[in-house]
Amino acid sequence: MPVDLDRHAALAKELLPPGRLLVGDDRPDGDAGTYAHVNPATGREQAAVTLAGPGQVNAAVDAARTAFERWRTLRPDERRGALLRLAALVRRDAEKIEGILTLECAVPAATTAALPRRAADYLEYYAGYADKIEGRVIPIFPENAFDYTLAEPYGVIGIISTWNGGISSVARKAGAALAAGNTVVVKPMELAPFSSLLFGELALEAGLPAGAVNVVPGDAAAGAALVRHPGVDKISFTGGHRTARAILADAAETIKPVVLELGGKSGNIIFPDADLAAAGQFAGTVCMVMAGQGCVFPTRLIVHESVHDQVVATAVATAAALPIGDPLDPATVVGPVVSAAAQTRILGMLERALAAPAGELLLGGGRVDASADPGLAGGFFVAPTILDRVDPAAEIAQEEVFGPVLSVLTFRDEDEAVALANGTPYGLAGYVHTADLRRAHRVAARLDAGYVSVGGFAALPASAPFGGFGRSGYGKEGGRAGLDEFIRTKNVYLPL
16 A cells, blocks of 8 residues: 555645644744654655744743633633533544544554544543532541541643644543643644644634643653643653653652653463454454554463464464555555654664564564555555564563564463563553453453453543553543542641
């Protein structure tokens, strides 16, 4: 499926909003220069993105603090109405948002339709909580006193979002924060700022006060300025654990709380009594969609040795048949990775794994062969790759690849399967395939992961909490738990 260069260029001119900052209702210039945004599918520059420096971060925080005094004092039903209007605008512009997501980070068209819908789901879900946030009365006996709690917003929330979540990730964070009465400053990565900028514009159109949502694309320096800013009361970050360490160090200067939604190295356990054909197809597909660029994807196949050959053969055949190519083509399953740097990093990990060798290469192992399809030569494509009988201690089995790479490990009994699944520093997700319901519950309870899926992969509803353990971070997004991250509790004691 060759990349249609002309179509990409035309859509970029039509759909990509100006890469400007949004501070209050102003679109100021940045003092950190511009970023030449490159389309991952074509390898060509398609837009210039204004980058925020410390001055623009300061202005955005000031705008958020000013808007906070108005936003927090609105009647809760008014905040609810504003968020519902924002959700309706996201649904209205869903087709435009889908195109932007494909252009900015090469999310295949077959996947993009779900993302604006999920963004609107989160906004609607949290809008419903805006008038239902309440404190508690604390029993005081036998004293003659009245004790109660107040559920209050923090103030200004700094949101640092990664590139692959786009508008759905921003809406999940911002929807909860705004419903609780906070205002937000969103710092998207320069790799994918456009859907976040559109989110900010839609917030203004929905009638949220200017400054309730500010969007300041920038690099790591802009992120550090946001985290260190004394006017920011809490940080919500999605990204990698190395950046998270820097954020924690910066947040320590002001003793600032942080929510971390980080990466994963999720194990996919297949027992002999599972539907082996379905399990093999699942293993060969899910970790390859979006070119493997999903934190919850099951990137380690942990299969019982008695069914190894059958399951792995199905996984290899399935992955080999996945359509690769232009992410604008609805038939494409595997598009390019997000950047040349990401491609180089992934290929380096594969080179080290093959040189060790850490396992037996069954499929892929490098770039997509552009000689067979010259239309893919300019993009950042990595071939779907499967390594068999991988050393559990090898880098490729321990570190997040964030590319279309599956590592296969085998086990003999349930204890070994659980040990292998838990045998990395990550704890984001786990997958279990078995026909035994008791085993499913037993293994799910033993997995050191914040999310466990039995028999497949399900997109979590807005009402479900999501977040990992260990190197995968802490805190929750989604559900009531995600709302609680942006509420602080005050106790009031009143003698009578």
